[in-house]
Amino acid sequence: MTAHPESRAQPEPRRYEGRVVSVDAPAGDTRIIRVEVTGGESIPFRAGQYAMLYAPGLEPRAFSIASAPHLPFLEFHVKSTGRGISAHVFANWRQGDTVTFEAPFGDHYWRASSRPLLALAGGVGIAPLKAIIEAHFDHAVQSPAHLYWGVRDEAHLYLDDFFRGLIAKHHSFHYIPLLAQGPGKSSLRTGFIGPAVANDFPTLAGFNIYMAGPAAMVEATLPLLLQHGAEKDYIFSDAFGP
Incomplete structure (x- = not known):
């Protein structure tokens, strides 16, 4: 954006x-x-x-x-x-x-910063956010990083083991997978990224926010972020078509 x-x-x-x-x-x-x-x-x-x-x-x-x-x-x-x-x-x-x-x-790339990082991925939009989160920790940044990854069902969390491995290495990393389909047999959280983030944080002021995924997901999430205190100049997004 x-x-x-x-x-x-x-x-x-x-x-x-x-x-x-x-x-x-x-x-x-x-x-x-x-x-x-x-x-x-x-x-x-x-x-x-x-x-x-x-x-x-x-x-x-x-x-x-x-x-x-x-x-x-x-x-x-x-x-x-x-x-x-x-x-x-x-x-x-x-x-x-x-x-x-x-x-x-592209302008959707990691910025060195002491601000906490919030990464929001839809589907294979996880690809650039994987690189951004790795850069955050490769540079030994001390501020926390939060990843929300929204997918259709549990079978599409194809990097789940990778991110759970990062939790073990970095106590400041928080990983929240979200399923669009539920509840089914999965114990994972269901719902959409924008409402989930708004529910979990009292304000998004002070965050560097990186968002990648289908255009519909990015367009639906952006207004919710701004309403919840996110600063426009610190939202970096990468939307793609089908």
Whole structure:
């Protein structure tokens, strides 16, 4: 939504060739794909930014980078949409394939700050927020970080173990998964992100807020954040279409 002024210049986007080094299927409609740059070149980007992926005959599309900038690969979370480049990547990219992408892009990236961090993810919008939360702790920031991750059902919490592992390492990390479908057999909390956050915090003043997910989720949540004291200049959002 907005970019807070920073003194450092943004890295300039460039086109790269890379090699797919792994493809995992953590959920039935989701793939985690890791890509190394050909020749081992490193890409200067900030945690939370995105890349444009290319495929012959298809419109390029933005995919958030889920990996930390110091790692030797880029990680993308791809959800099957049944059309366009998402469907192509989901169905066709395999380990060893050569792929083309351009990076980095976006103002939705981690800012070094002593303010507490609030991360709000819908579905695969967890990808850039994973990188942002890792950056927060990689830089030994002492302020707390809170993650709310809203998904359709428990099967789509494909990084649940990862975030529960962070709780064990960092006592200032708080992880709240939310299910849209419930109650069922799950003991997890149900509901939507905006009302959940408003219920849990008396005010959102003083937070750096990062939000990523479907456009409908971002648009529905933003007014609730502002009504609850969030400061517009400290809300950084990344909305995507189907």
